[in-house]
Amino acid sequence: MLRHPEYQYLDIMAHLLEKGDRRMDRTGEGTLSMFGAMMRFDLSDGSFPAFTTKKVYWKTAVKEMLWFLTGQTNIQSLLRENVKIWTDWPLAAYRKATGEKISQEAFERRILEDDAFAAKWGDLGPVYGKQWRRWLDGNGVEHDQIGALMHSLKTNPTSRRMLFHAWNVGELDQMALPPCHMVYQFHVSGLQGEGRPRLSMLVTQRSCDIFLGAPFNICQQAALLAMIAQQAEMDRGELIWVGGDTHLYLNHLEQAKEQLSREPMAFPKLVLKRKPDGIDGYRIEDFEVTGYDSHPAIEAPVAV
Template structure:
């Protein structure tokens, strides 16, 4: 059985059984018909995925792994904030007439800062530090920039990534680990999507700096299930679970900026039926 399935089921059951509701409170999101979108939520949910054991894709339903990778490349490789550079349409609702989502995500990753060694944007600095000072405790990216929030069409949800290197005695290479901090997450629509995205990002960065991809620690401040998602989640978590797929990268690519979705290799992905027409609160 997939460990990602087991963690997802346990998280959903805990939210449904022990979470608190926002019903009747003043909330920002609404449904397409204008009705307030209330949630059942838990505070401070964490999950740990070890990529040395398996890739954390749900098998209860299919996660579109190449589309998830495409969005990660859009943010951290292309450093774009324009949906015309993205192959999916998940950001279309927040884009203006030019396709821009404002000063969010990729825009922030591409902003340069001055260091003693020169000028670097956020992703280039991560790669530089992992190659030159891998045991630094300062290797991270952050997209939650307060001075630019008013010019973002949506505040960043997954906003901070911290990289940390460890070395096990039995390994000939260091291990690269990651913490993903998320202020808010729609568990049904986005949980495994985000987990798989950042697992792929961890794999790409690790391969670029000749390290082993290790643990992904996911920290969610507000983990919630929307009121109109409850019945869908209850059905989903009762489904059969399968073994995790084998997910690897093209071993010939060692430049972070050379990866494409064609370099993601997915084998043996057995899963349940897709959940279609999930209502999305905006």
């Protein structure tokens, strides 16, 4: 019997607990770190790698991915979808700049209700979506990397240059957070055989919070692969995830041990309920995830 693919994730976490390099980090929390990790998930049967040893809020993850695809960089549109995962950074900047001890709830309410306030304090700088859809080169020309990828998949699917990335060196200092999942590279197989070709995607992540970040990132990346494969009229292949500095925060150790005590359950299935005209046309209602059973959620603080 094949080993459950979620054990790849649990093995990384167990390795960090046992052998991780203890080090201080940007946030001041401290981590157990390893350099270099890999996970592979076969999505060809419709599997959706929403981890099961704790509940993953997959709709929030997919909503963030849809937001990236729009090219937007302001949290106002995220908050309208009740997605609050990016609030910490502009909230910290606002508190530091003004000295006002505003609560997160009050800050988010002002972002939602006051467009001028949102424009000034809700923008994250040129983060993922800006780089993916509106990369500005030295001549002032904007480049839509996602659009270029879709064109290549349809016209030159054997290309080894089908990728997009967000590590724009000249704009890193303007970003609320430099990109963690940096590079997305694509590979098409089965072009000479019968049936539809298969699309696989490799994600390179320079920095990974293994407890909070990885489960979230993996399922949203699987959703992205499903969308792009559908648009390119291909079947889903593999999602391959590669981590650089892969770490467990020191204030997540007990939560990690609790998760490691649990047995994985079967992955759910993902069906896209319709095919929009383009990659920009997806809505959260288009994603149908069936058979998702998981152990209860495990709460842990976010390091900012």
